Amino acid sequence: MSTTPEATGRDAGALLGSCPLPRLNYKEIVLAHGSGGKLSQRLMQEVVLPQFRNALLEPLHDGALFSVGEERLAFSTDSYVVSPIFFPGGDIGKLAVHGTVNDLAMCGAKPLHLSVGFILEEGLPMDDFKRVVASMREAADAAGVTLVTGDTKVVDRGKADRIFINTSGIGVVAKGVNIDPKRAKPGDKILLSGEIATHGIAIMSVREGLEFETEIASDSAPLNGLVQAMFATGADINVLRDPTRGGVTSALTEIAQAASVGMILDEARIPIDEAVKGACEILGLDPLYVANEGKLLAVVPGESADAVLAAMRAHPFGRAAAIIGEVTSDHAGFVLMRTRIGGSRVVDMLSGEQLPRIC
Amino acid sequence: MKYLDEYRDQEVAEKIVADIRRTVTRPWVLMEVCGGQTHTIVKYGIDHLLPKEIELVHGPGCPVCVTSLEMIDKAHAIAQKPGVIFCSFGDMLRVPGSEFDLLVLKSRGADVRVVYSPMDCLKIARQNPGKQVVFFAIGFETTAPGNAMAVFQARQQGLTNFSVLVSHVLVPPAMEAILSSPENRVQGFLGPGHVCTVVGYEEYEPIAAKYRVPIVITGFEPIDLLDGVRMTVKQLEAGTHEVQNQYPRVVKREGNKVARELVAKVFEVCDRKWRGVGEIPQSGYRLREEFAAHDAEKIFDVEQMEKAEPSICISGLVLQGVKKPHDCPAFGTLCTPEHPLGATMVSAEGACAAYYAYGRHLEAAAKKELTPA
Amino acid sequence: MCLAVPGLLLEITESPEGVRMGKANFGGIVKQVCLEYTPEVKTGDYVLVHVGFALSKVDEDVAARTYALLAEMKQLDELNDGETELEVPLSALGAKPGVP
Numbered sequence: 001m002s003t004t005p006e007a008t009g010r011d012a013g014a015l016l017g018s019c020p021l022p023r024l025n026y027k028e029i030v031l032a033h034g035s036g037g038k039l040s041q042r043l044m045q046e047v048v049l050p051q052f053r054n055a056l057l058e059p060l061h062d063g064a065l066f067s068v069g070e071e072r073l074a075f076s077t078d079s080y081v082v083s084p085i086f087f088p089g090g091d092i093g094k095l096a097v098h099g100t101v102n103d104l105a106m107c108g109a110k111p112l113h114l115s116v117g118f119i120l121e122e123g124l125p126m127d128d129f130k131r132v133v134a135s136m137r138e139a140a141d142a143a144g145v146t147l148v149t150g151d152t153k154v155v156d157r158g159k160a161d162r163i164f165i166n167t168s169g170i171g172v173v174a175k176g177v178n179i180d181p182k183r184a185k186p187g188d189k190i191l192l193s194g195e196i197a198t199h200g201i202a203i204m205s206v207r208e209g210l211e212f213e214t215e216i217a218s219d220s221a222p223l224n225g226l227v228q229a230m231f232a233t234g235a236d237i238n239v240l241r242d243p244t245r246g247g248v249t250s251a252l253t254e255i256a257q258a259a260s261v262g263m264i265l266d267e268a269r270i271p272i273d274e275a276v277k278g279a280c281e282i283l284g285l286d287p288l289y290v291a292n293e294g295k296l297l298a299v300v301p302g303e304s305a306d307a308v309l310a311a312m313r314a315h316p317f318g319r320a321a322a323i324i325g326e327v328t329s330d331h332a333g334f335v336l337m338r339t340r341i342g343g344s345r346v347v348d349m350l351s352g353e354q355l356p357r358i359c
Numbered sequence: 360m361k362y363l364d365e366y367r368d369q370e371v372a373e374k375i376v377a378d379i380r381r382t383v384t385r386p387w388v389l390m391e392v393c394g395g396q397t398h399t400i401v402k403y404g405i406d407h408l409l410p411k412e413i414e415l416v417h418g419p420g421c422p423v424c425v426t427s428l429e430m431i432d433k434a435h436a437i438a439q440k441p442g443v444i445f446c447s448f449g450d451m452l453r454v455p456g457s458e459f460d461l462l463v464l465k466s467r468g469a470d471v472r473v474v475y476s477p478m479d480c481l482k483i484a485r486q487n488p489g490k491q492v493v494f495f496a497i498g499f500e501t502t503a504p505g506n507a508m509a510v511f512q513a514r515q516q517g518l519t520n521f522s523v524l525v526s527h528v529l530v531p532p533a534m535e536a537i538l539s540s541p542e543n544r545v546q547g548f549l550g551p552g553h554v555c556t557v558v559g560y561e562e563y564e565p566i567a568a569k570y571r572v573p574i575v576i577t578g579f580e581p582i583d584l585l586d587g588v589r590m591t592v593k594q595l596e597a598g599t600h601e602v603q604n605q606y607p608r609v610v611k612r613e614g615n616k617v618a619r620e621l622v623a624k625v626f627e628v629c630d631r632k633w634r635g636v637g638e639i640p641q642s643g644y645r646l647r648e649e650f651a652a653h654d655a656e657k658i659f660d661v662e663q664m665e666k667a668e669p670s671i672c673i674s675g676l677v678l679q680g681v682k683k684p685h686d687c688p689a690f691g692t693l694c695t696p697e698h699p700l701g702a703t704m705v706s707a708e709g710a711c712a713a714y715y716a717y718g719r720h721l722e723a724a725a726k727k728e729l730t731p732a
Numbered sequence: 733m734c735l736a737v738p739g740l741l742l743e744i745t746e747s748p749e750g751v752r753m754g755k756a757n758f759g760g761i762v763k764q765v766c767l768e769y770t771p772e773v774k775t776g777d778y779v780l781v782h783v784g785f786a787l788s789k790v791d792e793d794v795a796a797r798t799y800a801l802l803a804e805m806k807q808l809d810e811l812n813d814g815e816t817e818l819e820v821p822l823s824a825l826g827a828k829p830g831v832p
Contacts, residue, residue, distance in 0.1 A: 341368070579736075
């Protein structure tokens, strides 16, 4: 990809001239490799891609698109390791179904069928497993998809954190739908379907050491219906992305880099629930980097933005939708934000895990 | 949120900037002491809004960054001991010692837990009577009351399995170290607003008088920072060097008497080594002798370790406001939050980390002149 | 340093160990806070909270007065020739020793 940190010249060797100190390499996987930000990106680029280079993988979008006969299909996979497995507003099973349904929807596909792989830890209470499976059934029904195949493995106590779930899915992309991060172009508007950071804070709030008296429920939801409503306006939507790990800014930075365009966001227009904002304030977290579920970003041509926004607001999962910025030809590869008080800053991808702070 | 949102109002911000523009007639160098203030400045792009005559340099007010390498290595050594539950604020989890950080140790089986408040540790100690609960008590004067209360309550409640590893630092000695340095360029200070809710601001008056610098005790929201700059610049233009209080809604001159009393009961002043700066006399707190039963340094047999920082790191100069993060050749390349080389990148509050988080390493590359709307 | 956030005090209690505690509301999030350092606060007051401790009561009168002074200042383009700008008096901000 032409706008990676390496390619834009932020390379140690070039900077230090005659004495290139070796770049520090990780000898082990660390948690930050899974947080959806820079380290995740690097892991993919340095370790995985070199082994599996092919045209279908190259776009590195949420799912792969390919043709079988006349049909264009989308294929996606996602794994869920969230802890705790039950949290306000959902559970790991519900997330696993929504996750793959949404990955397919973000490709512009109508999701059809899911597979599921369970890795269960010895000692997991049977009732917990039943509860998770029932929740998956409910979520699949609500999303209009069927679970058609699966697999279950059990590992020794201590080798899996209660339950890990992988779901994969297949969907069909209608003619005329052309979702590709590279299609973002100057003049496009950036739309967000609702309030940010809710899911990430819901999970954090039930982690030990950070309990709140107030319950914040995860907003995990299947977005395929919302996406269909957006397509029904006839707009030629360029990009769809669900800002999960790494938050809104990581997702937008990836798109800006892929398309070699710049973006400008308006901080005041980004919706956030008051209680979620309060939680971010006391924990010292920046909501722009907190994981989301049940939310999507869309990059649409300027002239269609209002129509798409109206369609989103008319849908139960898009009530708080807003236009939060636009795409420009300036500062290609970078996302700028106009701050609440009129200043500006460049927003970057998440570097590692965002941890609560006292400073 | 009341008492937060209104201090992020664009119209009021513009008015304050307008007043600063009307007032300033020549270049001035100001330092904001606290990492949290640096954070706000960079996050909201405040320095870009100010007239070019005003240069903001970032101070050493980041207790995480200045915790000495030796202390961090001690923390890691304790965390690895069997039977220990090591508790810490989130900030310290990724601070690298000589070899690891607490997160890596956690992945290798150490029982490391993030807490929001030191009082949470008392609960953990009660629930785990067979384990030793150790809390990494870092911070400036703001955090000392909380840490003191945890120790005091542990003694009151007979919690013999709770101890603290203390690495408190104090602001005034750091300011004096900066002001008495021959390389000092700072002419006015935005003082530490939350520190002063505890200690008040009487102790800043002799500093203002001795070094003839205005010190304006400032809050942490964008309006507060702009107002603090405004008040400092007015003093500089008028040639005065008073201590003023920009943050009177929570700061009183005498501070919080009850808090200071308990802090004095539990802690005493001592010399401390500041990472990136060196030893500053009488610049820290340690537990008093009568609380030795809760002093992790005494309870655990941890060896002293002397380790040198990578020589490319200029964090000492950044902490003293002599250099900016982007003056460092390693900034954003060799030295990033993922693999920090020194003090000011190790925590989210350090100037280098704040600059990095808010995209400053990208600004030159973005080639965009960031001016107000 | 240091992250401290204002919250509305909803309730005052005592922990089983006799420590004065309370619940504060931060924009909808309610969290336990220790009130040992603010013996004077009552429910309905705003408190500034750092690492789970209320360190100070928010003085709402002072906040309103000082904010009003800022909000009344003029914009750059509103200033006419000869007009004096609004000065915030040093005494209002406790600059002189001995002023409470």
